[in-house]
Amino acid sequence: MGAQALQTNDVYQINASALASAFRGNIASLGVPKTLLQTRVTVSVEGVGISIINSRIEPMSTGSGMMTTSFQTYLDQPILRLFILRNQYEKRVRDKFSELMKAWKTERSATSSSALISMHPAYQRIIGLGLPAIPLILCELGRELDHWFWALKAITGEDPVPPKSRGKMKEMAEMWLEWGKKRGYVR
């Protein structure tokens, strides 16, 4: 397969921090020649930039939009392709989550039933997003207290809330956020 270059403003989105984290800052495993790595290379996709300097990938605050042809050659490396696909998927999950959350919040009734709140079709579809939704739910829970506990339990199969804290919304939120930090879902 020939090189399949990323293009500026392409549908791909690279989360530079995640990329650096995924490769632990070292792209030696990608097989990029050392000579190339000694040159500053910038990849900018949808405004997210990464720099590769001396074998280390670093996120940049702004991307220049410049990509060298020689680096493009390596963008079809299986591991990098996988990373790009994962990021495409995460972006789709983020977009879908935002859409469903908006529907759930705007269509909610004045019910007091936690079961009814959680049975809203949009809420159930958020549960259907599975584990990729967890960091998004926790981020949202940290921003605004709401009824995310059913989804968190359903998706993870875990419950960090002891029986004595049931119903205490603020306390439950804090416990789930703490759980998320320990599991690496919350930074």
Next chain:
Amino acid sequence: MSGNWPSIQFPNLNDDNHEIQSVPTQEYNCIAWAAGDTRRWWWPDDPKVGYGYWPPGVKREVSLDAFVEAYQTLGYEPCLSPTLELDFEKVALYVDSGGIPTHAALQLANGNWTSKLGGFEDIEHKTLECLNSQLYGESVSYLRRRRRIRPLA
């Protein structure tokens, strides 16, 4: 003044029969509010997936019996009517057309009622009928306990 709840859900509410008393909050619901608890969300959901508080020892099911039992843990006893009795505070329980409990309202000393509308605002409403609706149904069961001074919020 209109609240944040979908007004279509309470066709009997109008500017003359209710007043908004709080900002919206997800911290507590109507069942908790009528019980004098503003720190927990009360609901007898399935503990495997749910997260609601329910008084220990009370059967954890969405039935009128279970809701009456829940308020009995606070000293309430069933009574015949929602009519104001100065020495008593009263709770009214609403059920939907299927007999499923949906809502609780607490009577104030002036004879009006106070309700928390799900995760939306608390309101003071003049009658129980103000909240009759497809969502809440209507009040069918009443409980009372001797009035004692306690903060409402």
